[in-house]
Amino acid sequence: MKTLRNYGAICLLLSLCFSFKSYGLSRRIGRDIEFPKDYDLKKAEAIRKVIRDERFNFVDGIVSYWPPDWGTRLSFEGDTASLNLFIAELRKLDGIVLRLILYKGRNDEQRRDSPWQLDFSHARPNQLTIYLNLNAPDLDFYKISFPEWPAPSK
Numbered sequence: 001m002k003t004l005r006n007y008g009a010i011c012l013l014l015s016l017c018f019s020f021k022s023y024g025l026s027r028r029i030g031r032d033i034e035f036p037k038d039y040d041l042k043k044a045e046a047i048r049k050v051i052r053d054e055r056f057n058f059v060d061g062i063v064s065y066w067p068p069d070w071g072t073r074l075s076f077e078g079d080t081a082s083l084n085l086f087i088a089e090l091r092k093l094d095g096i097v098l099r100l101i102l103y104k105g106r107n108d109e110q111r112r113d114s115p116w117q118l119d120f121s122h123a124r125p126n127q128l129t130i131y132l133n134l135n136a137p138d139l140d141f142y143k144i145s146f147p148e149w150p151a152p153s154k
Helices: 002-025 042-049 080-091
Strands: 026-028 057-064 071-077 096-105 116-121 126-132
Touching: 042 080, 080 096, 080 116, 080 126
Parallel strands: 096 126
Antiparallel strands: 026 057, 057 071, 071 116, 116 126
């Protein structure tokens, strides 16, 4: 009986340790991206110039350290005109490929998804992914300017 009680205490202790550890794999970030240490500084500054532009209403950011795809996701609010300008500014970045993902976001007690999010992944350092929330009330998807994909060669 004593062995069974010790086993239960050990299981409880291990489950607490693992649950605390999982919270440490993500952290909040401001209007920035956590780039890899050897990332091209010129490219990083060009991306930062866009995401720090006050014309785009930054909501929140998170850095995730979940292997193998470490990355930063930044959330933005705005209308269709603001999104079109955001996409246009990102398209000007040299050496960066844009990827677009449409998803049905949530707006309930458990989660409030912003109209769009920008994702940078360490696994794909030359690509930025834009997540567009199909349920965003301020976005008129008929008026979004989707430029030629991929970008024309210079």
